[in-house]
Ligand SMILES: Cc1cc2nc3c(=O)[nH]c(=O)nc-3n(C[C@H](O)[C@H](O)[C@H](O)COP(=O)(O)OP(=O)(O)OC[C@H]3O[C@@H](n4cnc5c(N)ncnc54)[C@H](O)[C@@H]3O)c2cc1C
Ligand code: FES
């Protein structure tokens with residue numbers, strides 16, 4: 001690890017004031033410490049935000065406000081979340097391991113970096129790690145890479161599970177910028193596809209600190225998270241689906257489908273949701289949804305398996321959700 | 324940086340570079356080599372310790388972030404009344420080389436406390452009721468601890484016995 005200064009912030013103002021170019025915040029550290037050991041991330045200053053008191057889940061009208069420092073374990077086990085937002089509990093429980101979930105936080109999970117092996121390997125070019133150096137994944141060994149939202153500069157997958165559920169639930173990310181001004185941004189559009197700047201991964205300006213995630217009342221009572229991976233547990237998604245649906249008199253009146261393992265960002269396609277809404281469930285309809293979803297996909301050797309896998313998974317999830 | 328760690332009920336003051344992980348603080352600075360380093364990247368669970376009662380991977384934790392925390396390592400397990408778990412590992416052949424065992428033991432204790440708190444897991448059939456401790460639940464909840472000797476059946480049997488698991492593999496079998 002490269003040497004760094006360590007500061008433990010006492011409050012939000014101090015956290016913002018201590019931040020300067022080259023600084024990072026540290027929450028659970030399960031992603032940052034890993035990448036610092038690999039020297040993929042080499043901050044001059046690490047600001048500990050674990051003791052800012054942002055670790056509560058509060059009722060917010062008909063929804064919830066989840067503090068950025070709430071652990072993945074506490075969030076998954078929260079009785080309110082289990083009851084009304086089960087897709088979020090399920091997505092969290094399908095991620096990482098018991099030990100990691102105890103440390104991993106809501107804010108840190110949203111900002112976790114890609115697991116692309118070239119991003120983690122200093123010996124290879126990577127536009128995300130070193131802008132302008134190239135992309136070793138193009139023409140490299142592919143498996144856990146994106147097929148949607150890619151660009152000529154980057155194929156890196158957003159690996160998270162929690163963010164996929166948050167997309168299907170229309171969560172809102174709340175943060176303070178470096179000047180201390182509070183902002184709220186819908187999870188849709190919070191993560192940025194790589195385009196020509198793969199190193200810019202979210203809308204957060206430099207020095208911004210996520211304070212909480214607002215969860216609105218669920219719009220569907222039928223919620224499913226299903227994740228396919230190389231082993232039964234403790235592995236990232238090859239493909240995952242978060243589904244939030246509501247049916248009335250045999251018709252789908254609300255459909256929100258989000259996908260992990262497919263996109264450079266947690267993926268949701270409003271056209272797919274619109275196609276399903278108002279319709280009676282059928283395999284023909286589910287196949288049309290898969291066609292629409294996968295139409296823009298750019299599979300390559302090594303990632304082409306994700307397309308039929310996604311189709312089968314989507315059909316199975318929709319079948320279960322509309323029973 | 325000067326910090327204090329409460330390890331196995333004894334206070335230790337340490338002057339550490341902020342780069343030192345909790346794992347290296349235990350092993351290199353305090354000579355508590357019971358906690359093992361497998362991967363050093365959160366991928367194996369060999370470094371599992373209990374911090375304020377919860378299991379974490381000590382290799383991904385900066386020691387300075389744990390100033391004042393209460394840490395239990397494998398060296399402190401006997402005092403916590405966990406020697407029955409250790410005996411169960413012996414009785415059920417829960418190890419061969421033993422390298423993963425300290426992490427397995429600490430992880431199992433943290434895991435059983437999570438079950439007592441009513442936390443669901445990925446394999447819990449429902450998120451609502453109190454989870455039933457089954458072989459399948461133990462396997463899922465212990466998936467963060469790899470064993471290169473593949474002693475999983477013995478590990479699972481030892482934890483089942485110590486934790487009073489229901490008969491059968493899944494909660495349907497157990498019901
Ligand atoms: C072996 C392994 C397996 C895993 N498997 C999965 C999996 O299956 N599914 C999955 O989704 N994840 C998985 N993960 C990733 C894990 O979920 C993340 O490491 C974790 O959620 C990150 O949270 P953290 O609090 O530890 O973040 P940190 O490591 O503390 O921070 C991550 C990043 O976010 C920034 N940051 C953190 N909090 C804030 C904040 N409040 N405001 C602004 N910036 C902030 C940090 O500066 C850093 O850049 C796995 C990790 C490991 C090591
Ligand atoms: S040494 Fe910490 S998880 Fe492997």
Ligand code: FES
Nearest residue numbers: 419421470471472
């Ligand atoms: S007993 Fe050898 S690694 Fe588990």
